[in-house]
Amino acid sequence: MCEKINKVNSWLSTVFGDQPVPHFEVNTRTVEILYQLSQSSEARCSDTGLLIEDLKQKAAEYQAEDAHVRDVLLQGVGLSCGSLSKSASDYVSALVDSAMVLGVRDTSLGSFMPAVNNLTNELLEAEKSNRTLERELKALRKRLGATLVLRRNLQEDINKTVRSQAVESAKAEERLLNMDFVAAKAKELSNRRERAEAQLQSRHMDKSLTHQAIVQLSEEVTALKQEIIPLQKKLEPYMDLSPSPSLAQVKIEEAKRELAAIDSQLEMNVDFK
Structure with a gap:
């Protein structure tokens, strides 16, 4: 624990330099956190130092x-930076810029060709990816068109359904009112019927007058009239016969009594009606 505290204090002194180290509560948790931070900071500083040394x-x-290239150009060819023409200087600058863009180590043909080949491959891959994206975009546009058509049809169906529901709602409301x-x-009619029945009962109305x-009674009279017709037809054959003193008188009396009874019953029914 003491070793970690000393390590943390040393690291904080290095970080803040001439500034005073802020006060903090010294406990196991804070010391452990600061120790881990110091370890991470030292590791990053070490990596940064190695990178700086490499650069x-x-x-x-x-x-x-x-310097070697300058010596070769100056001693072997007799060229120097001051002796180059403006066009040559521009070409050299363009060559250097190309090398920097391509990220090659030097400006030799052996460095340029792999870099150009890599760029060409990347360009081909990009074109291939672009064609794939174009096909996908075309398919998406086609599906989008079909989706828009389906959406328009669905909207029309919804509008028709809403209008139909409005009509049905109006009809239902009308039926409810009816x-x-x-x-x-x-x-009201039931109340009127009950009042009429109560009024008729209070007046002691005979039910036979309803x-x-x-x-x-009318149906009974009609039935009795229908019964008279066959009797009359039954008497017709006797109407043409010559009366006999005994049998004719008996038949006539029987027919008269039967006819009188029917007429009496009929008159009673008619008078009662």
Whole structure:
């Protein structure tokens, strides 16, 4: 624990430099967190130092190579940076810029060709990916068109359904109003019937004078009339015969009594009606 505290104090002193280290509560948790931070910071600082050393070494190599190229050009060819024409200087600058863009180590053909080949491959892959994306986009546009058509049809169906529901709702409301009217009218008629029945009962009306009783009597009269017809037809053969003193008188009396009874019954029914 003491070793970690010393390590943390040393790291904090290095981080803040001349500034005072802020006060913090010294406990196991804070010391552990600060110790882990110090370890991570030192690891990053170590990696950064190694990267700086590598860059310095590469810069020294580039400087040595630049000096070597300058010596070769100056001693072998007799060329120097000041003796180059503007066009040559522009070409060299373009070559250097191309090398930097391609990320090659030097400007030799052996470095340029792989870099150009890599760019060409990347371009082909990009074109292939672009064609694939175009096909997918075309398919998406086709599906989008079909979806829009389906959406429009669904919207039309929804509008038709809404209009139909509005009409059906109006009809249902009208039917409800009619039902309410019929129910009220039925209730009113029922009350009137009950009042009429109560009024008739208070007046001690004979049930035989009701419409139903009269209709029944009329039906009975009609039935009796139908019964008279065959009797009259039965008497017709005797109307042409010469009367005999005994048999004719008996038959006539029987027919008269039967006819008188029927007429009496018929007159009673008619008078009662």
